[in-house]
Amino acid sequence: MYVSEIDMLSPHSLLECLYLLENDKASFRLLAGGTDAVVRMKEGKWQHDCWLNLNNIDELKFIAIEKDEIHIGPLATHSEIISSPLLQDHADVLVQASREVGAAQMQNMGTIGGNIGTASPAGDTIPALFALGASIELTSITGKRQVSAEDFFIGPGKTVAFPNEIITKISFKIRGKHDIGIFQKLGPRKAQSISIVNVAISLSMKEGTKECLGGRIAFGSVGPTVLRAKKCEAMLSLGELSNDMISNISSVAWKEVMPISDIRASASYRRDMASALLERGLYRLMKRWADNERKPL
Known part of the structure; x- marks a missing residue:
């Protein structure tokens, strides 16, 4: 399999993406920043019928505060996390972890959702999310569920997410003054x-x-x-x-x-x-x- 020989769909909304995951019989792999994708395909891994490119789904691109919680969209890049005053004030451990995710080009392309979804035991942002007591929102066409970051990962490259689910939000409490x-x-x-x-x-x-x-x-x-x-x-x-x-x-x-x-x-x-x-x-x-x-x- 040549890396160039892949099929890809690019949904423009979360709903469109969820319908594809629910109703199509193809084997999909979600693509966020894509920094790991080419490497894994060259290794003979991640060979799926079709890739779902998420980069056109603006609903998944946000860093926001709501009451006493910080919410981060899975398509927030590491560079956006690093430069966010909100996260600098309330999640310094995550900002520092994102600074360590490779070189600047990788930080510009790579996303926090991609880092989580890859589920590598060496993923830099994942220990930071554990330290923050973060939860991960998973969404399918039938509804949403919250999973703690600690319960989300079950092995190298393996998570509790079902094939018809997508990460839609990462949340954690605003840290205290001290x-x-x-x-x-x-x-x-x-x-x-x-x-x-x-x-x-x-x-x-x-x-x-x-x-x-x-x-x-x-x-x-x-x-x-x-x-x-x-x-x-x-x-x-x-x-x-x-x-x-x-x-x-x-x-x-x-x-x-x-x-x-x-x-x-x-x-x-x-x-x-x-x-x-x-x-x-x-x-x-x-x-x-x-x-x-x-x-x-």
Whole structure:
């Protein structure tokens, strides 16, 4: 199969797209930014009867706030996420993750919906969505349903979405005044999108102290899906996030992640780097928190 030998339909509305998915017997693959598509087809993967190009569906292109929630359309590009003042203020961990999605050309083309739908354990935005407690809206011709980001992914390249469903919205609560987040990534080079290990951290801090009231920690590239480090999270509120406490938390991460060895890194190396990235991320967050606390009102 040559990459050029493909059939493609380009619906102009969500309704048209849903009717195609519901009523046509063809095997469809949804195409958003398409940054992974050519590579996967050259590898002999993603061979479908027809591609559905979503880029003409303006209904899926938005970044908005409604009451106490942020809503992002699946066709929002990584560049749009990076440049959004709304997300800079309320979802810094997602902005930082989008900055790490390859080079500028990939950020301009790639979409958050595509990153989610590809369901790679190394997808950079996915740990950030775990850290934000995000939910994913799936829509079919018969209705909508909400799935938490943590329940959405069931294996490498596999999700709970049915063939007749499409991602229509990503949502998460507006962060609190004392919430801070960070995304850390280890990759072979900056322009390459595949992470060897990545981690997203979100903390809720107690004003005027180094005490953490709770938080979320999510690792990518250390298991078949993105992994919530719940043992590490449980330690966040045991006392002040001192240097010793941060060191103890990061050492638990070494045992909690479940990486494999592959062509990019050994399992042992990934464990070491997961621990190191978490430690560095927590140190950086505490420095930022201390710097903000010292700022004059």
